[in-house]
């Protein structure tokens with residue numbers, strides 16, 4: 538019986554209370570541009586400890602607006618981690634800017650501070666320093682933000698945290714998203730992430746200027762506040778467009794789901810960390826490298842990524858994948874290094890510059906991680922992984 542289990546690597550959790558919250562909005566006057574979005578924004582700010590938050594329809598939109606708010610322009614440079622979802626890099630190209638990639642750290646799989654520092658020294662010599670760096674908190678584990686902040690002062694770049702995996706995580710006694718060491722943080726509420734609004738994203742920041750600009754850009758660059766008009770209003774209908782913005786709004790339907798789920802986020806993070814503890818214990822003697830752990834850096838645990846010690850395992854990485862999929866376990870690989878995508882070929886990245894990203898790509902496997910995993914399912918996953926690498 539157990540053999541027929543289909544266990545994905547991640548999945549959403551929707552309660553009756555969530556459904557009632559969404560239903561309430563569906564029966565109300567506003568499906569969008571109502572009270573639920575500002576509510577979600579202020580609840581989110583309270584949760585992460587930032588001054589401001591702006592809800593949008595995805596983290597991809599949030600990254601685009603974050604770059605625009607920092608005035609990223611044609612010819613300027615943005616750097617991010619080589620191992621991330623493509624959206625962390627694409628946002629630079631939306632603005633006509635150039636992307637460069639930083640190799641990851643062997644133990645945390647986040648961008649390597651050592652590689653970053655080397656690259657900055659070189660870029661300073663060539664007068665090609667980046668305007669923005671996007672540290673990605675892979676799997677939910679924060680990057681070393683204190684060091685990145687220090688480097689940002691030295692080299693004069695801005696910081697956007699891609700915290701799409703990291704809702705509920707804690708870094709240096711602050712919730713990820715507090716922006717203590719960054720200009721902005723970006724979150725995703727896609728159903729596979731730590732909590733969901735269907736589709737959705739959020740930007741948090743402590744800067745009033747950035748906050749205002751992102752709010753305007755989210756809605757076509759249109760300002761409706763009379764005290765901030767540039768031209769003299771010529772009637773009660775008057776509003777003005779002051780930037781080239783977009784429609785990146787979140788609906789009130791989505792915000793209702795997000796708001797309802799946000800109440801459980803601490804519980805969700807706790808549950809995810811308990812599952813990680815279980816895996817850590819079960820795999821402690823296996824030929825695997827397990828996720829980096831640090832008491833000052835508590836992962837939001839979007840993913841649990843095992844790394845195969847390939848030379849100690851008979852099956853190849855690919856064979857272990859097939860084996861586990863065959864067992865009904867929806868293992869996955871997060872992520873294919875950016876420079877390996879056909880679209881990025883034209884930028885001529887040199888694979889040899891990314892030895893740790895390459896070795897990650899040849900050994901990483903995301904195994905199931907979501908709060909509703911039962912004890913039976915967890916034991917089945919552990920047993921199957923052990924069989925696969927025996």
Ligand SMILES: *Cc1c(COP(=O)(O)O)cnc(C)c1O
Pocket residue numbers: 594595596597598621622624625673699701702724725726727737738
């Ligand atoms: C999911 C994800 C995104 C994009 O999120 P969407 O809300 O789906 O647009 C961006 N960056 C990272 C690291 C992600 O995992």
